[in-house]
Amino acid sequence: MVRAVYSPKAAQHLNPVPNAAVHNGLLITSGILGKELHSGAYPTDKERQVTLVFQYLEAILAEAGADLQDVVKLDLYFADKADRDIANTHWLRLWPDQALRPARQAHQVVLPPGCCLQAVATAMLAQ
Numbered sequence: 001m002v003r004a005v006y007s008p009k010a011a012q013h014l015n016p017v018p019n020a021a022v023h024n025g026l027l028i029t030s031g032i033l034g035k036e037l038h039s040g041a042y043p044t045d046k047e048r049q050v051t052l053v054f055q056y057l058e059a060i061l062a063e064a065g066a067d068l069q070d071v072v073k074l075d076l077y078f079a080d081k082a083d084r085d086i087a088n089t090h091w092l093r094l095w096p097d098q099a100l101r102p103a104r105q106a107h108q109v110v111l112p113p114g115c116c117l118q119a120v121a122t123a124m125l126a127q
Contacts, residue, residue, distance in 0.1 A: 009059035
């Protein structure tokens with residue numbers, strides 16, 4: 001049975017969508033949004049927005065009973081792939097050991113107005 005995950009420490013979707021879902025140890029997040037919790041708005045500062053995406057990733061994983069080493073793949077959806085440099089700072093902070101990093105793919109897509117990045121993580125929880 002699928003278990004929906006909602007983290008009070010991560011931005012929520014306007015549609016009836018959880019932050020993530022877990023089934024048989026497989027966790028997949030919905031799009032992780034870099035919106036401010038207090039206002040629901042995307043910060044105009046890209047660095048702040050990207051920081052929130054990675055902060056919310058950690059919060060969603062924790063809510064689901066997972067941690068960073070459970071992440072197998074992270075998909076990053078950029079409005080402008082030049083913003084990968086901002087994301088790389090957080091990537092290296094979260095996974096400093098290159099032998100223990102998840103797979104990653106960067107995509108350039110059309111995102112909602114004001115949004116520079118959304119992330120989707122795939123993780124395996126310990127059974």
